[in-house]
Amino acid sequence: MFKNLKLEEETENIREPGAAELPNQKKKKKKKNGVPDRWLDYRCTGLRIPGTRFIAFKVPLNPSLNCQVPESDSFGFWDLMDSLESQNQKLGLIIDLTFTTRYYKLTDVPQTWSYIKILTKGHQVPSDAAILSFKRATRQFLKENQDNNKLIGVHCTHGLNRTGYLVCRYLIDVDGLDPAVAVKLFNSCRGHDIERQNYLKDLQQGAKRSNEGIDEPEVKSTRGLAVDRPPRTGISTEDRPESDCKGDSGPSEGKHKDMRRPSGSDHREKTQSTGEKRPPGNRRRQKGDHKSRDRPPQSRLPPTLPLALYVWSPAAPKSDNKL
Template identity: 45%
Template sequence: MSDLVPPEPESIPMPTFPKEVKARSQESQRGKKRPETTKNGWQYKVYGSVPDGWYNFSRMGSVVYATPFLPFKVPLTPEYTQAKPEEQFDLEDLFNSGYGIGMIVDLTFTNRYYDRSRVWKTYSARYVKIKCGGHNVEEQNEKYLEFREAVRNYWLYQGHRAPQKMIGVHCTHGINRTGYMICRFLIEECGWDADTAIQAFGVARGHPIERDNYIEDLKRISDSLGRGQLTPTA
């Protein structure tokens, strides 16, 4: 994985977006029946409400600079956002965003937000579920090992040292658990130092990792591996 050379922090550019992610027009959806739950159809049910804080964060960021990682908040089936259609963000919005996504790693602790089978049936992408509790992901080492294995396997599946399609990663807000997993992978597997990884993630996502315990653990791991500020090779 060492081919993902870390950039110098001051060289990390602001992300460029291939297409602004906006809610699709709801007019075309009016009067249409939602498909029932059938053997070959999709299930559109709302279990509970929109996750706390979901509206407070942008739908998605850009690809983390010099990596294949694309962070975003959890997509919701449109029924969740009926009251605020302008805030809609579902799988269709994600896959029509202009990024070529080959795999989604879902770190939420529930299966209620979207029909995951659509990821592979409709969009021909891989889907990996890692039920990861919030607030203390740094104590769930087995979850990181699952994440690492999923990314490594995808690398091999692509047949190249770096994937040609993006690896989408999300938790509920696409910030803390998502940021920790991506940054830890870059530190342990790709030789990045913590400060560079954390900064690159924050720039790409548009929101920084918020939890101090996650940041402290990433820096601890970086220090234990002797990761200093690295200069990219030519």
Template identity: 45%
Template sequence: MPPVIPDRWIPYKPCGKVIDGTRIICFKVPLRTSVQQGNSAITHIWDIPALLREIPKLGAVIDLTNTARYYNPRDLQEAGVLHKKILMPGRVIPPENKVTEFMDTVDEFLGKDCDFLIGVHCTHGLNRTGYMVCRYLRDRLGMPGKDAIKKFERARGYQIERKNYVADILGKKPPPPDLGNSTPVKPIASSTKPIPSSSAATESWSIVVKGGRADQRTGEMSDSGRSRRQGQSSGSTQKKF
């Protein structure tokens, strides 16, 4: 199936802010450059190079889209960014094993003593992304569901649209999934207060550094969430964080 612009992808701003108290940042899926070129409705290309410029300290990406057609993960890996794919259909509450896989992957990366960020995206970086991130904030960080939703929405700039996702995060019985796709984009008022990132530090994480500045991360997150080491760039030195 040839790549296409996903429905309702254009109206959403590409990237949110770092979620307060974490090193998690959420964004909509970056698309192949060729798909966006020549589309008059797109004023700024949002592809892998744009993502890396927007988030220079990006260390890993968790991709929650239910397809592999939007971009080539190798483009991230060649830039030293770890990539983890968790196939997740939209609109429905995911099975708990998917949620656990996501949370374990986040813990694995955030447990490393480094300043790099972990990025999370689905198609719009909002509903599936919001559900998984809020579950992590609630289940692993002990945050009340209501507060988790507020933190996510403030950082992303939009309200989570799927009522079944919101209800489940709040511990309520979720309504049947809305299988329609006509929900309007609902931006929320942005805060003028900058959202800081945390400096959590535990285990070591191998990265490649050039000129004293960390600019590549070795390895690739496998389906089990573990890291497979790749070759190092010539002229680079390995540093343990």
């Protein structure tokens, strides 16, 4: 399945599996290594959609990407967990709709959560195969979690357009909601309105998609691999760019303020007198945290699984790998 499919984690130049490759499409897109465009413009998390298990949020970033935004605007999986706990909610499954693997790995996902990736291209209405896969993942989770109230977290890049389309498509096709009601419900819980007009037109005027086969599981979800909350990044607030993020108006707003060290409490703030040379043996210690010996060694981190074990696409042929 993945022998001939080359996915680069630093780029979103991924051809949708099963799609015909254009002969003149030889140029590679420019590699993107930074924070997604307009990521700061959207609230981190929404609210649980009443009467459902769905909650939408923008893509959580790995620590290296979070270093590139103001500390108050950083958003990773542990921030997501804190936000959900403040809403008295627990997450059970993450459905990742991004068309790249560069934002995070399974080693960033808490092991208490299950994870499924459905490669979904942006800007265009998701294919019937992607819609069916989303329905199957949702139905399978609901079937296996009838005895609890855990949520299904859905995200694309901004947690809005692809996410909103597929959540609304499920509410319309499976739960029987009126399209206008479904869209309004999603928008109010997300805190942003779905922007893509082609998505809205298909939801409100397009035909319902078939629910045939939605009770047939397509792939088993994978558990996250992160055991402990990682330490905060060493970049100070002063070194980060200024914030222009709209932020969250919900429970997660100001989530980092109480976690910052008070000024003067960090031994690294001590400065040397002019001209004084630092002993060679202390150079590395001064850069690191004096509590670093209490952190688990790097070798304890679980290895990153091969891409085929946790990335899958509804349009791709069946893999020989047994998940």
